[in-house]
Amino acid sequence: MKNINIGLIGFGTIGAGVAKILLESRQGISDRMGAELNLNKIADLDITTDRGIKLPDGILTTDIDQVIGNPEIDIVIELIGGYEPARTFVERALKNKQSVVTANKALLAKHGNELFATARENGVDLYYEASVAGGIPIIKTMREALVGNQINSVCGILNGTCNYILTKMGDEGANFDEVLKTAQELGYAEADPTFDVEGIDTAHKLAILTSLAFATAIDYKKIHVEGICNIKPVDFAFAREFGYKIKLLAIAKNEGGYIEARVHPTMIPKEHMLAKIDDVFNAVFINADALGPSLYYGQGAGMMATASAVVADLVDIARNLNCNNLRRIPDLSFQDSKIMPGNYRPISEISSQYYLRFSALDKTSVLSRIAGILGDNGISIASVIQQGGGQGDSATVAVVMQTHKAQEKNLRAALNKIDQLEIIASPTTVIRMESDL
């Protein structure tokens, strides 16, 4: 087996982690692979900041062309993140017949289909294990280990920031804003946390998993996305009373040829494996026809865990290169000719159980009026908790309901009416409940 030369673009946290593994675990990799992975070049605009890694002389460069199109570089690692210039760089590398490893979920969610086509046309690999669930080998599992299965559903906790916030809110009864602030202080949340807490990052990852599961082109725009900002401590208390936990779930299901793909806060029974995933950890839960349920758990972010996934991709491609067998595994699990546009079910057409928290003025008629409107819209109530009124400084009471399975559009029609009632103080909180993942 021959040695393989690596060029890295983007020397941030993950880049430094990859360099650390390639330099410090060189022997361990070569003991497994039977050849060396040489880190030849690292391109970044900033090559003066100390990343705490001792690099051989001459590796760092500000000149991207020393990596992309350099015939000595076999594999390019893209770790700059974001859409541009990442897209341009990856495309140029692929067109130069360089295989690429990326951790960039936003890039793949938006430009994945074109980039995979470019990789195919140029006979090279574009691997992306680190783009979903960090160090957890979920791409390899879906592309290779589940090859004998039809996947029925894939659900995940794919954003460590959100899972940390929801775990702390649940455990400590704290507000979203307080916990977010702590998360930022601990480095678990960005200064601008929008991508995380609005569910966008999770949806990028779900777009990729959906495609891998159901042989569909990546279509981020078809994913229904809701974030976690509107959940209140009281919702965790009620969830507990119902025997549920609240998680930001990425859910993709294939039911009768229709795909549901959605990201939203979800109540799941506390016995479900996904309910047991706490703090910054990620997990992916797959239901497949032969394997049944399976779960994959680990660190979904962070310097070394993400770098572990990047290095696994490097070794896979190096093994492919060494036997002239690039394109060994189809990009999205299925042969290109089998990948179709997905037949997505709009969110209005899905069915779910719902948790509803009404902020009602403390009137005796409130329950009967809400129940009446729900009933008129075909929504059947499974249980009700009505808080005693007049506590604290609030003039409103919470009326909480768990519905039986209902259609989303019927629920929305009912809530439109209910939220206009003069006895309802503020918009109703809705959290979907999933009991059969």
Place this chain on the structure above:
Amino acid sequence: MKNINIGLIGFGTIGAGVAKILLESRQGISDRMGAELNLNKIADLDITTDRGIKLPDGILTTDIDQVIGNPEIDIVIELIGGYEPARTFVERALKNKQSVVTANKALLAKHGNELFATARENGVDLYYEASVAGGIPIIKTMREALVGNQINSVCGILNGTCNYILTKMGDEGANFDEVLKTAQELGYAEADPTFDVEGIDTAHKLAILTSLAFATAIDYKKIHVEGICNIKPVDFAFAREFGYKIKLLAIAKNEGGYIEARVHPTMIPKEHMLAKIDDVFNAVFINADALGPSLYYGQGAGMMATASAVVADLVDIARNLNCNNLRRIPDLSFQDSKIMPGNYRPISEISSQYYLRFSALDKTSVLSRIAGILGDNGISIASVIQQGGGQGDSATVAVVMQTHKAQEKNLRAALNKIDQLEIIASPTTVIRMESDL
């Protein structure tokens, strides 16, 4: 890509599952692989019993030579189980340049080193995903996804029968014998459950995982094995009081170049992911230097889950065959030249925390005498629970202790003395407690 011909030996439950996937999910596999897996021959002594699978004519045979050595068969699946004739058949297939897929952990634990050598000498693959943790892709994960990591420890719940029994004993306060009977009625336990409940099956699997983790030859005899037959309902109650659960764990650690490999009932903190794995499910928990902690969960046995793993191996080998790249992944994760005899730490030299349950005659002096002997042997007590005496029909009381970390040999020396005291009614129950897996 060209089609690949498969021959199956052993048409039992798993064999029927594999046939079912290869026949009924033929399209799904070909959509991924870009070629067909043809099930050409199934050899079994019994070809008349209906396995509920509609097979094409002419597939079934009682003649092993229609599979082994048949130049039309590219890959042989061995699913007969046990040592012989499985060993002979696998060896013959490998020597005939046929790659082999097996689910046979007992075979690999005993003869794996020789069989892998034979595979190497003949330039073919011997894959074995289904041999450990059934459908969970733990072999692929350890051989491929963790390639950039040094593994510090791998721990698992690897036997569904034991995990079912321990879960029910914990939940229901039932006796081992009662729960075993239920498990047998449900088909979760064999009529002769020795291999399962004595920990032997788990140890076979741990022998394989230890080798994959630490680049050591497979050495089943070095694994310390204890089963679950002596655990009493009262131990679950005390475990709960300490905040622990009891699981039959397979534990392999590499500490300072010494390998500990042991299978025994273990108390683990209830917050640990492995404590959350219930019923017949399996899970493997790995601590690696880059990835950190990760867990892989699913069905560790059963017709279709195990067949899922077999088919994943078939597709992997088919992909290797199609680019003349057999031997792509080293058998035991590391290059053959790097695999050494392991430097195992004898059980007497390990350190652990211990749960000790003494059956004492209700004498006021019991605690001081036990504590004295423990102290003389350098064992320090972390906490004590002394049951009130004279309850029920028993003349003995339980004195339960949790020790600080102590050396096994010191503990055994102390217990040898304690169990001879006239105030001790029966041998002391010892369960190791692992808080830092």
